Amino acid sequence: MSSRTLSSVLRSRASIFKPRQPQLLHRVSCPNPGQTRSYAPKHSSSSSPPADPSQNDLLNTKLRTLINAIPPSQKIRYVKDSSPSSTTHPTTTPSLLSALLHPSRLPYTIGTDICHIPRILLLLRRQLSEPGYVEGEMPRFWTRVLTPLEARYSGWNSPGGVEGRARFIAGRWAAKEAVIKAVSAAYSGGRGKVFMHDIVILNAKTQSAIKEGLKAAARIEARESGGAQQDQLGGEGEVKGGSPRAFVKVPGEEGWVEVSVSISHDGEYATATALVAVDQKIAAGVKKEKSLVRGVVAKTYTDARYL
Template identity: 30%
Template sequence: MRPLPFPFPLNIGTDIVHIPRIARLLARPNYLPRFTRRILCDQEQHDYHSRFSEILKARAAYNQQPPPVPADITRWLAGRFAAKEAARKAAPSGAASIGWKDVMVRVQEDGGEVWEGYGDAGDGRVAKLSISHDGEYVVATVMAAG
């Protein structure tokens, strides 16, 4: 029997992140704002600052080296990083065609997460995203129409 092609053009991307690796990056002096500016689009920046405003204000009050980045911020950023990498891999033209800020991760009202691509590479596409945290790892999978 000859195999039939799948009737829908789908792209799938998966990424896994070791949370301690992100924690080591964020432990560098003044690297937290640089990291968030590098990977989060404007809407995600707003969500990040709203979600962690109290913690960020407390960290900003330190005149010298602030304390380590809290685990909840590290886990959240690791999840966003994994989601964006998975979305880039699922992009129709491949990961090199779309940047981290071209991907926006949103939480839907039902709790499911989606990514939206922007710019020339993303064309406003919407896809389904699954993020899972387990111990020191975060894994994300994106399924997008091709």
């Protein structure tokens, strides 16, 4: 193409090479008075008029106006303490550091656990519906949690249905788990490693049945031998209180140790807390103190609920 033809084309289409019009700069004030920043809106090829500001834009504008109206002296600012005693990181006091490095042995340890009753109910129903299950027998989970002594007096065939049995076994499961946690913290060196069948939880009715059975066995033995009946219970054949008592077989010389247990049911959950005495001397002192207090209360109040 010749230069003349090219120049004629350029002259006819000179509008293509028109320079862009400078865009209007909007100014927005910053929180600090006296400082401004400029920005240009995004370029739009369309010649349509700008749209009305949205509700969010109006709110942001009002918020910026309110912020700018606050004097700088009233704004919250972080001021670093420049005093000589201030440090970058907090430090422990000598007494706290000594307690951390030399922990004292507590007289008691506490264990707690919670069990979801519908989960236990689903497990029992699944085991009861197995093809090899015999009607009237205890399911595997029942004998896994309870010892033979507990299972004998647990009342598996008692009225209440599988829902009542699930509620009962959920409380026993939570109680034994709480005892395991408390015992493992009380006895160090692997001596506190106990399992479900190392723990026996008996309510007042079961305790009375066991003690009456021992008395009956002693009477039969005395009648057959022709001698006098001997009290094998040491004069403590009466059961007081309706709360269950827990006993755990600790490996070693301790043997069976009594543990304080509290079992609660609330809705779909069963919770339990266990208290284990670490020092047996303290436990013996507390037991003696309880017996003394019981005697004083018995003389002061005649109502049986205080005993």
